[in-house]
Amino acid sequence: MKEKILFFKGFLEQQETVGSVCATSRWAAKAMCEPIAQSKKKPLNILEVGPGTGSVTKEILKHLGPSDSLLLCELNSSFVEHLQKRFLNEADFREKRDRVDIFEGAVQDLTLDRKFDFIVCSLPFLNFPVSLTHEIFRNFAAAGTEECILTFYEYIGFRTLGRNVGPSERRERLIDLSRYYVKLFPVCKSETERVWLNVTPIAVRQLRIGEAKNAIDGIAPAATF
Numbered sequence: 001m002k003e004k005i006l007f008f009k010g011f012l013e014q015q016e017t018v019g020s021v022c023a024t025s026r027w028a029a030k031a032m033c034e035p036i037a038q039s040k041k042k043p044l045n046i047l048e049v050g051p052g053t054g055s056v057t058k059e060i061l062k063h064l065g066p067s068d069s070l071l072l073c074e075l076n077s078s079f080v081e082h083l084q085k086r087f088l089n090e091a092d093f094r095e096k097r098d099r100v101d102i103f104e105g106a107v108q109d110l111t112l113d114r115k116f117d118f119i120v121c122s123l124p125f126l127n128f129p130v131s132l133t134h135e136i137f138r139n140f141a142a143a144g145t146e147e148c149i150l151t152f153y154e155y156i157g158f159r160t161l162g163r164n165v166g167p168s169e170r171r172e173r174l175i176d177l178s179r180y181y182v183k184l185f186p187v188c189k190s191e192t193e194r195v196w197l198n199v200t201p202i203a204v205r206q207l208r209i210g211e212a213k214n215a216i217d218g219i220a221p222a223a224t225f
């Protein structure tokens with residue numbers, strides 16, 4: 001319950017960056033970690049961006065082997081503090097804490113010194129300028145191995161609704177974001193899994209971002225020029 005209140009408080013204080021009133025469900029977390037669960041590669045380097053209070057982190061940790069590493073990047077200091085407490089107090093977090101680093105700050109400011117096999121991202125791209133979204137995807141592609149798979153989610157229907165209803169600045173931005181995704185998803189051979197048991201239902205996208213390094217450079221949204 002405390003965790004739910006902390007998340008909701010985080011949303012009230014930083015709506016644009018937290019982007020949701022509650023953390024993702026365990027079914028959503030499982031879908032986000034599906035490529036990690038299926039991987040036979042060892043050791044694994046995993047980056048999680050926007051872990052919040054740790055709902056997806058908990059699922060990632062289940063798959064983290066003795067020689068694997070996990071880097072968490074979280075902007076919100078209250079969430080970072082909460083994560084640190086979980087790594088001290090909860091057995092399934094504590095037993096893996098020597099393989100985990102936490103970076104407090106924006107992913108745009110993160111210096112990536114290793115290549116990642118998987119990137120699990122919960123950023124609320126609907127609230128970001130499209131130029132920033134493109135920059136983040138480019139950085140992910142550069143930080144990934146050739147086989148790197150990125151997972152991220154979108155709330156089903158929100159982008160479509162936002163393109164048609166609401167302030168014109170937001171409508172135009174979401175139209176631009178949709179145009180960007182129309183180019184991004186095919187170059188990353190995107191696959192989608194829908195998770196209905198979540199508030200609200202989400203589409204989890206798997207992107208083969210590592211293979212698309214060069215192609216992503218060529219699809220910058222018009223707004224970035």
Ligand SMILES: C[S@@+](CC[C@H](N)C(=O)[O-])C[C@H]1O[C@@H](n2cnc3c(N)ncnc32)[C@H](O)[C@@H]1O
Nearest residue numbers: 017020023024050051052074075076106107122
């Ligand atoms: C929608 S919440 C997801 C939280 C959690 N992963 C979950 O699924 O319940 C988005 C998270 O991304 C974080 N965030 C937003 N912008 C960020 C940025 N530029 N860099 C790092 N984290 C960011 C927010 O603070 C928040 O914790």
